[in-house]
Structures are given as structure tokens and as C-alpha cells.
Amino acid sequence: xxxxxxxxxxxxxxxxxxxxxxxxxxxxxxxxxxxxxxxxxxxxxxxxxxxxxxxxxxxxxxxxxxxxxxxxxxxxxxxxxxxxxxxxxxxxxxxxxxxxxxxxxxxxxxxxxxxxxxxxxxxxxxxxxxxxxxxxxxxxxxxxxxxxxxxxxxxxxxxxxxxxxxxxxxxxxxxxxxxxxxxxxxxxxxxxxxxxxxxxxxxxxxxxxxxxxxxxxxxxxxxxxxxxxxxxxxxxxxxxxxxxxx
Numbered sequence: 001x002x003x004x005x006x007x008x009x010x011x012x013x014x015x016x017x018x019x020x021x022x023x024x025x026x027x028x029x030x031x032x033x034x035x036x037x038x039x040x041x042x043x044x045x046x047x048x049x050x051x052x053x054x055x056x057x058x059x060x061x062x063x064x065x066x067x068x069x070x071x072x073x074x075x076x077x078x079x080x081x082x083x084x085x086x087x088x089x090x091x092x093x094x095x096x097x098x099x100x101x102x103x104x105x106x107x108x109x110x111x112x113x114x115x116x117x118x119x120x121x122x123x124x125x126x127x128x129x130x131x132x133x134x135x136x137x138x139x140x141x142x143x144x145x146x147x148x149x150x151x152x153x154x155x156x157x158x159x160x161x162x163x164x165x166x167x168x169x170x171x172x173x174x175x176x177x178x179x180x181x182x183x184x185x186x187x188x189x190x191x192x193x194x195x196x197x198x199x200x201x202x203x204x205x206x207x208x209x210x211x212x213x214x215x216x217x218x219x220x221x222x223x224x225x226x227x228x229x230x231x232x233x234x235x236x237x238x239x240x241x242x243x244x245x246x
Contacts, residue, residue: 009179009186015177015178015179015180015227016180016227016230016231017180017181018039018169018180018181018231018234018235019039019040019041019042019181019183020038020039020040021037021038021039021234021235021238022037022038023035023036023037023038023139023142023238023239023242024036025142025146025242025243025245026146027045028045028047031047031048031049031143031147032048032049032050032146032147032150032151033047033048033142033143033144033145033146033147033148033149033150034046034047034048034143034146035139035140035142035143035146035242036126036139037135037138037139037142039131039134039135039138039181040129040130040181040183041127041128041129041130041183041184042125042127042128042129042130042131042132042135042183043125043126043127044123044124044125044126044132044135044136044139045122045123045124045126045139046121046122046123046124046136046139046140046142046143047121047122047124047143048119048120048121048140048143048144048146048147049119049120049121049122049147050117050118050119050120050147050150050151050156051117051118051119051120052117053116053117053118054116054117054118055118058116059116060116061116062112062115062116063111063112063114063115063116064109064111064112064113064114064115064116064117064118064119064161065106065111065114065118065119066102066105066106066109066111066114066118066119066121066144067098067102067118067119067120067121068098068101068102068105068120068121068122068123068136068140069098069120069121069122069123070094070097070098070101070122070123070124070125070133070136071094071123071124071125072124072125072128072132073124073125073126076125076126076127076128097132097133097136100133100137100197100206100208101121101123101133101136101137101140102121103205103206104137104140104166104168104197104205104206105119105121105137105140105141105144105166107166107197107199107203107205108141108162108163108164108165108166108199108200109144109161109162109163110159110160110161110162110163111161113157113158113159113160113161114148114151114157114161115156115157117156119144119147119148121140121143121144123136123139123140128184129183129184130170130182130183130184130185130186130187131169131170131181131182131183131187133168133195134167134168134169134170134181134195134197137166137167137168137197138167138168138169138235138239141165141166141167141239142239142242142243144162145162145243146243148160148161148162164199164200164201165199165200165236165239165240166197166198166199166200166205167197167198167232167235167236167239168195168196168197168198168232168235169181169195169196169228169231169232169235170182170187170193170194170195170196171194171196171224171225171227171228171231172186172187172190172191172192172193172194172224173190173191173192173214173216173220173224174186174189174190174191175191176191178220178223178224178227179227180227180228180230180231181231190212190213191211191212191213191214191216192209192210192211192212192213192214192215192216192220192224193209193210193212194207194208194209194210194221194224194225194228195207195208195209196208196224196225196228196229196232198228198229198232200236202229207225209221209224
């Protein structure tokens with residue numbers, strides 16, 4: 001990587017380095033599970049609520065459901081934005097991210113073990129500096145796992161419903177270089193942008209890739225996937241450390 005590109009990364013961050021990541025579990029005292037995750041300048045509050053009901057299509061089947069909502073608070077970005085929810089509307093981007101978070105969490109859940117109840121995840125972006133969907137997935141898993149622990153302690157379920165970890169990270173090509181965990185200036189000026197979601201078993205849940213300015217070949221794509229796997233492995237370590245903390 002050229003020295004000029006390296007200088008543009010915050011604090012001289014290496015191409016294969018995550019931004020500083022921290023997790024504050026139990027941030028919301030009223031939710032069954034919660035975590036405030038900070039990835040650089042991106043801060044997302046993830047809460048998990050247990051609802052004793054399931055969607056109509058699951059009634060009577062003895063299986064639960066995991067779903068998610070996602071949104072940005074006013075001034076999470078440089079402008080106030082619209083309070084679309086206040087008008088009863090959601091942007092296509094918001095709906096797409098909500099579905100992604102739900103799919104990602106369901107990939108590591110035993111829905112039969114959950115019983116006929118819903119685990120509802122709310123991911124509220126307090127501050128955005130790129131990678132908000134990835135931070136939401138990574139933090140939501142911690143909140144969801146804590147909510148399942150609460151269900152076990154309360155005797156509402158009899159076995160563990162979380163089958164594996166799940167985390168996500170963004171990778172991209174900027175000025176010809178492959179970079180891990182893009183911040184907003186990098187994301188907005190990249191040649192290619194890829195979001196990768198993986199389970200703790202090393203399986204891919206979803207890969208969202210777009211050539212923004214310049215198409216990329218299979219070799220370059222593989223390089224980005226390798227970077228993502230490296231970063232997600234580090235996020236799994238952070239999730240485990242967070243969960244093992246008192």
C-alpha cells in the first residue's frame with residue numbers, strides 16, 4: 001500500500017486493521033439483552049426484547065422468530081436527516097438493512113429451542129462513520145445472546161437457542177488497495193465496497209458487493225474476502241471477551 005494512502009487512514013491504521021472496537025453490555029437496563037458497540041466513530045445501541053408471541057405464519061408450530069429494526073437518530077450523521085418513522089415510512093435502505101440483520105441472526109439460532117416467542121432486536125445508530133449495518137449485526141448478536149441467557153435463567157426455555165456466533169465487517173478497494181473496515185471517507189470514495197457476514201463456523205451468511213468506480217476481478221474479490229475473514233475473526237474474539245466479562 002502506498003504511503004500516501006496509509007496516511008489517509010485514521011491514526012495511520014494498517015490496511016488489515018479494524019478501527020478501535022469496544023462493547024458495553026447491559027447498556028439498557030430494561031431490555032432482556034443490550035450492547036452499545038463502538039467501531040471507531042460508528043456507535044450503535046443494540047437491544048434485544050423478548051416478546052411472548054410469534055408472527056401469524058408461525059402460530060402453532062412450536063418455533064420462535066428473530067427479527068430486527070434499524071434506524072439512525074437525528075444528527076447521527078453530518079445532517080439531521082428525516083424522521084421517516086415519524087411519518088410512518090421507511091427508506092428502502094432502512095428496510096434492506098433490517099432484513100439483513102434479521103437474516104444474519106436467524107442463521108445462528110435454533111428457533112425450536114426459542115419456543116413460540118419472538119426475539120426483537122432494535123439497532124439504533126447514535127453516531128455514523130461507515131459500517132453501521134456491520135456494527136449492528138456484530139452488536140446485535142451480543143444483545144441476542146444475553147437475552148437468551150435471560151430466558152434460560154428464567155426457565156422459559158430449556159436449552160441454548162444460540163448455535164454459533166455471527167459478525168460482519170466491510171472491506172473495499174480504495175485507490176487500488178484492499179482495506180478492512182472502511183470508515184465513511186473511505187467508503188464514500190472507494191472503487192469497490194463489500195459487506196461480509198460470517199458465522200463462527202466460518203460459513204458465509206451474506207456477501208454484498210458493489211463496484212462503485214472500477215470493476216474488480218476474482219483475484220481481487222478473494223483478497224477482500226480474506227481480509228473480511230481476518231477482521232471477523234477478531235470481532236468474534238471481541239464478542240467472546242465481552243460475553244465472558246462480569
